[in-house]
Structure formats: C-alpha cells, structure tokens
Amino acid sequence: MRVPARLLPLTAVTAASALLTGCFSSAGSDEAAADGKRIRVAHMQPPRSGLSPLSDDAFKLSRWSTAETLVKLDKEGDAQPALAAKWQQAGRTWTFEIRDGVTFHDGTKLDADAVVRSLTKAATASPKPRILDGVELTAKAEDADTVTVTTGTEDPLVPQRLSSPQLAILAAKAYKGKTVNPVGAGTGPFELVKVNGTSSAALDRYDAYWGGKAKAPGIDVTFVPDGTARAAALRTGEADIVEAIPVSQAAVLDQDLITEVPMPRTNTLYLNTEKGAFKDASLRAAAREAIDAESLVEGVYEGRADVAEGLLGPALPWAAGLRTPVKHTKAGKPNGKTITIGTFTDRAELPEVAAALQQQLQKAGFKVKLDVREYANIESDALAGKFDAFILSRATVLDSGDPVAYLYSDFASDGSFNLSQLADPSVDAELKKAGETQAGDARRKAVIKAEAAVLAQDAAVPMLHERVIQGDAAGVVDAAHDPRERELVTADTYVK
Incomplete structure (x- = not known):
C-alpha cells in the first residue's frame, strides 16, 4: 500500500533533501553565470554510456539543446529543416544540402565531411542505433555542402530517421577516442562543457549558435534517480525544471507547477x-x-x-x-x-x-x-x-x-x-x-x-x-513539454 506523499515521514523528506544538497550550484563558467540565471535541471536517469550519442544518452544531448541533427520533426511528426536546409529523393538515394554558417562548439565548420563522419560512425556501430535496425545506410560527400544518403532498399522515412538524436552530427574531436565524446563537439545553442560521471553535467551558452543567441546563460544538470528527491527539488526551489515527477508526488505539489501530457x-x-x-x-x-x-x-x-x-x-x-x-x-x-x-x-x-x-x-x-x-x-x-x-x-x-x-x-x-x-x-x-x-x-x-x-x-x-508529469518552477519561461522527450531546454527557455 502506498503511503500518501503528504504523510511521508520526516526521515524520507530529510533523505530526499540530502540527495540534493549542493547538487544545483552553478557548475558552468563564471563568465556565463554572470549573465542572468542558469537553468537548474533535475534529470531522472544518469548517463548509461558516457553521454555517447550512439546510445539512449543521445536524448539527453537533444533535451539540453547541445547536439543537433540534419532534420527535426514538427508536432505532427513531419520532417523539417535543421542542420540540413533542404533535401530530395531519387529512389534509394536522398540528397541533403547542408546549412551554411554553422560551427561546432570547438569553432570548426559544419561541412559535408563532418556529416558523413557522424552518420558513418552511427551506421557502422555495433550495436547500431535502433533507428537503423534493419537499415543499410551509407553517406557520401558530393561537395563541401552536399551529402547523399543511400539505403539498401528504397526507404520513405530517411528524413525522419535522420531526426533521431542518435544520429546527431558532432565535430571530428568527438570521435578521437574509443567512445564518442560529445563534450564541446555539438552545434546547438548550449555547449556541453563538463560531465561529472553519473552525477552532473554543465552547459554554457554558445554565442555563435547559427539559430541565434540562447536566452539563458547555461544549464546545470543533476541526475536524481530518486523520484521523491526530484519532487522535493521542485518543492524546495532547488531545481527549475524537473523531469518525470512520480505520480505519487504529483498530487502534493503546487498544481500550477506541473504539466501532464x-x-x-x-x-x-x-x-x-x-x-x-x-x-x-x-x-x-x-x-x-x-x-x-x-x-x-x-x-x-x-x-x-x-x-x-x-x-x-x-x-x-x-x-x-x-x-x-x-x-x-x-x-x-x-x-x-x-x-x-x-x-x-x-x-x-x-x-x-x-x-x-x-x-x-x-x-x-x-x-x-x-x-x-x-x-x-x-x-x-x-x-x-x-x-x-x-x-x-x-x-x-x-x-x-x-x-x-x-x-x-x-x-x-x-x-x-x-x-x-x-x-x-x-x-x-x-x-x-x-x-x-x-x-x-x-x-x-x-x-x-x-x-x-x-x-x-x-x-x-x-x-x-x-x-509525463514535468515540473517547472514559477520563474521558468518557455520550457518545452515534448511528448517525444526530445526537447526540454531550448534557446527560448530562461528563468526570470
């Protein structure tokens, strides 16, 4: 039988608070922290594969707006331009025109070779990202700004597949080691600058972002697997955005601070x-x-x-x-x-x-x-x-x-x-x-x-x-409430 959340013993509340002590102090650069409020996020699951985009960790990179894909999806699930400005199909081959003026967080330029490198790494990984289950996919640079993607059989969903966060496009530096390391290698409005194992991560605003400067100076992420502790973070003001609040906790929170989708x-x-x-x-x-x-x-x-x-x-x-x-x-x-x-x-x-x-x-x-x-x-x-x-x-x-x-x-x-x-x-x-x-x-x-x-x-x-039950503190503006769990903090999200 569930103990009603409002009747949780003091020891449980104290334990939840202890989990959060110090977790949400600013972990990013001092320069970024001086410009407005950083967004403190409490995530449910810690990284499973060192934040490699070839794993489910890719969705964290997507939700923090640090790694991006060639294509994004609108609310209806239709493909829209992202790092690719446009595309067309000819049988088994799709041609993508790469967006001009995009740089990675290390300052290098997005070009066709970078796209081919990322897609080839994903297509030849073992195991493959699940979006490529049963799919033979090869990518080729036709010129500096054009990439062709060819599949083993004609595939009507290639653009939708390329919207998967597991097919994010990263800078060459991400692929230097035995595992893919996304730190400082994305193209999004926030640069991943620090990862502390399975406990926390920090991102700073990337001012050269092709889509315009983000409204928040950065994001401080803490991984809090305990659901009671995540709810406590919202209730006590320790976090600004809280992912996946348990049903058992939702009823005892301020209903104006939670969104159910x-x-x-x-x-x-x-x-x-x-x-x-x-x-x-x-x-x-x-x-x-x-x-x-x-x-x-x-x-x-x-x-x-x-x-x-x-x-x-x-x-x-x-x-x-x-x-x-x-x-x-x-x-x-x-x-x-x-x-x-x-x-x-x-x-x-x-x-x-x-x-x-x-x-x-x-x-x-x-x-x-x-x-x-x-x-x-x-x-x-x-x-x-x-x-x-x-x-x-x-x-x-x-x-x-x-x-x-x-x-x-x-x-x-x-x-x-x-x-x-x-x-x-x-x-x-x-x-x-x-x-x-x-x-x-x-x-x-x-x-x-x-x-x-x-x-x-x-x-x-x-x-x-x-x-999904998501918690947003009273000062949070324009946090994403995404049924697909791809977006959370965007360039438009900030804390008053």
Missing part, C-alpha cells in the same frame, strides 16, 4: 516467447487475460494514465480509429507454473506495477517471482532473455516520430530490443510491409496491421499509456 509511451509486459513458461502461446494468453489494467491505472497511477487498447496510445490519435479486434490463442491453465518478472526502479511506478501483477497472475494460477533492480543493472539480462516476463515503460515513437522503428526494434526477429525474443515470420512480413509503405494514411494502416500481428502472438501485453 499524454505520452507515446506504453507500459508493457513483454513475454519471453523463446523459452520458459511463456514459450507456450496458451500460457501467454492466460497471462494476458489475468491482467487487470484498469486497476493498475487507478491504483498505481492514481488515474493519471490511460488503459491500453493496443501498443499505440492516445498520443497517436489515428491509431484507435484504424484498430480492429485481434484474434488471440485460447488461454490455457497455468497449473502453478513458476515465472520470474523483471523490472527496474528508475521509474517509480514500475515496482508497484510489478507487485500488482504478481498478485493478479498468482490469482490466475501462476507462481510469480520478482526481480527488481536499477535499469543499468538489469538491461543486459532482459535483452538476453533471462526473464519469463519484463515490465517496461516503452516510448513508441521516440526515434523517428514514426512507430515502425519501435515495432521493428522490439518485435522483429533481428530487432535490437527484442525483449520477447520473438521470431515470427508473419510479424516480420507485416513489419517489412509497414516499413516500405510511403508516409500517410497507407502507412498508418500498415502500422496497425503490424501491431495486430504482434498482439495476436501475445508477445507483449500493453497495459497502459503513460502521461
């Missing part, structure tokens, strides 16, 4: 189709039927979420109108089968979801063990298929603004994030068809057919669609 993020139970109890499709069906998602929404999320109808939620409003009933395998009897469910502590609600699912599945006849750790300590085991089931809060259009990349990554036979260990020809065929369909209504229909193929296998049970 439906996210393209689905809380999903992935079932291991390769081995263990859930290799049996009838037991996967039994698990699906045992789950009461509505009680999770009301009990764990206090109504601040939406019951899932499919893998794609209300943040993609077209999905519900295209969806038709899915034919499932008949549920079998668990007969006391033992299963282990894994999840992680970084998102405060997930351990509670795990505990609730344990009760629901045990009621249905399973014996259920839980394995709950920090994400950094459990991801490799999850990807290796060491659990019978895994609970994940999964962004469904994080990379390209198009759900095909997520569906391929998570459910294709060769997908890089295939927690279900699914290898099904019918699913692969529908995913391939969706990936080859031109953007628009036809593609959306193909996406829903691919979703139906996955759901028919019960490889994943979508439970609920989350809403």
Whole structure:
C-alpha cells in the first residue's frame, strides 16, 4: 500500500533533501553565470554510456539543446529543416544540402565531411542505433555542402530517421577516442562543457549558435534517480525544471507547477516467447487475460494514465480509429507454473506495477517471482532473455516520430530490443510491409496491421499509456513539454 506523499515521514523528506544538497550550484563558467540565471535541471536517469550519442544518452544531448541533427520533426511528426536546409529523393538515394554558417562548439565548420563522419560512425556501430535496425545506410560527400544518403532498399522515412538524436552530427574531436565524446563537439545553442560521471553535467551558452543567441546563460544538470528527491527539488526551489515527477508526488505539489501530457509511451509486459513458461502461446494468453489494467491505472497511477487498447496510445490519435479486434490463442491453465518478472526502479511506478501483477497472475494460477533492480543493472539480462516476463515503460515513437522503428526494434526477429525474443515470420512480413509503405494514411494502416500481428502472438501485453508529469518552477519561461522527450531546454527557455 502506498503511503500518501503528504504523510511521508520526516526521515524520507530529510533523505530526499540530502540527495540534493549542493547538487544545483552553478557548475558552468563564471563568465556565463554572470549573465542572468542558469537553468537548474533535475534529470531522472544518469548517463548509461558516457553521454555517447550512439546510445539512449543521445536524448539527453537533444533535451539540453547541445547536439543537433540534419532534420527535426514538427508536432505532427513531419520532417523539417535543421542542420540540413533542404533535401530530395531519387529512389534509394536522398540528397541533403547542408546549412551554411554553422560551427561546432570547438569553432570548426559544419561541412559535408563532418556529416558523413557522424552518420558513418552511427551506421557502422555495433550495436547500431535502433533507428537503423534493419537499415543499410551509407553517406557520401558530393561537395563541401552536399551529402547523399543511400539505403539498401528504397526507404520513405530517411528524413525522419535522420531526426533521431542518435544520429546527431558532432565535430571530428568527438570521435578521437574509443567512445564518442560529445563534450564541446555539438552545434546547438548550449555547449556541453563538463560531465561529472553519473552525477552532473554543465552547459554554457554558445554565442555563435547559427539559430541565434540562447536566452539563458547555461544549464546545470543533476541526475536524481530518486523520484521523491526530484519532487522535493521542485518543492524546495532547488531545481527549475524537473523531469518525470512520480505520480505519487504529483498530487502534493503546487498544481500550477506541473504539466501532464499524454505520452507515446506504453507500459508493457513483454513475454519471453523463446523459452520458459511463456514459450507456450496458451500460457501467454492466460497471462494476458489475468491482467487487470484498469486497476493498475487507478491504483498505481492514481488515474493519471490511460488503459491500453493496443501498443499505440492516445498520443497517436489515428491509431484507435484504424484498430480492429485481434484474434488471440485460447488461454490455457497455468497449473502453478513458476515465472520470474523483471523490472527496474528508475521509474517509480514500475515496482508497484510489478507487485500488482504478481498478485493478479498468482490469482490466475501462476507462481510469480520478482526481480527488481536499477535499469543499468538489469538491461543486459532482459535483452538476453533471462526473464519469463519484463515490465517496461516503452516510448513508441521516440526515434523517428514514426512507430515502425519501435515495432521493428522490439518485435522483429533481428530487432535490437527484442525483449520477447520473438521470431515470427508473419510479424516480420507485416513489419517489412509497414516499413516500405510511403508516409500517410497507407502507412498508418500498415502500422496497425503490424501491431495486430504482434498482439495476436501475445508477445507483449500493453497495459497502459503513460502521461509525463514535468515540473517547472514559477520563474521558468518557455520550457518545452515534448511528448517525444526530445526537447526540454531550448534557446527560448530562461528563468526570470
């Protein structure tokens, strides 16, 4: 049972405050700090890969407006110019004209060679950034300002792919070592100047930014995995912008300081189709039927979420109108089968979801063990298929603004994030068809057919669609509230 947040014992509040003591002192240059207020940001997850853009850390670089891509997406998910001024397609080849007048934070000039270097590094990385799952991509400099990008098969989504923060364009200095180091190597309005391991980072305004001078002198970031501590940072004025406030804390904060947005993020139970109890499709069906998602929404999320109808939620409003009933395998009897469910502590609600699912599945006849750790300590085991089931809060259009990349990554036979260990020809065929369909209504229909193929296998049970709760202190102006989690502090963001 949850202890109401307003009744948290004094020891809990003291512990949260201790986590923040000194965290948000200015970490940037004295010169930058002298010009207005620096923005203090409390982030949920610390860097996993030293802020390499080839990992999920890329989204931090994007949210701090330090690393940029050739293309950006508008609110509808359509491709718009960024470091590329324009582009055109000819079969498998796309030609991009590089924006003039852009410099990296080390003073070097953005040109075609720099673009080719970054894209080639990503395309040849092992593992590849997930936006390139199943994609053969080569980049070539045609002249100083023109780059051609060629794919193995005709790909209608190349511009959307190139908007992924994992395909950010960095200066040559970023690639000198064994890992990609983004410090001082971006093109955005803020320069990353200091990284203190997994505890903090600092960015200063880059006054030569091609898009105009940022309104804030810099950003001081602290990584605060503890949700109570992040909420305390907003309540006590220790932070200006707080990422991912837990549902349990939202009700006791000043409601004028929090923003709640439906996210393209689905809380999903992935079932291991390769081995263990859930290799049996009838037991996967039994698990699906045992789950009461509505009680999770009301009990764990206090109504601040939406019951899932499919893998794609209300943040993609077209999905519900295209969806038709899915034919499932008949549920079998668990007969006391033992299963282990894994999840992680970084998102405060997930351990509670795990505990609730344990009760629901045990009621249905399973014996259920839980394995709950920090994400950094459990991801490799999850990807290796060491659990019978895994609970994940999964962004469904994080990379390209198009759900095909997520569906391929998570459910294709060769997908890089295939927690279900699914290898099904019918699913692969529908995913391939969706990936080859031109953007628009036809593609959306193909996406829903691919979703139906996955759901028919019960490889994943979508439970609920989350809403992000972001905290902005009273003096914060124009912080981004981005459902795709790509933007947070922009050139227009400042603190009064």
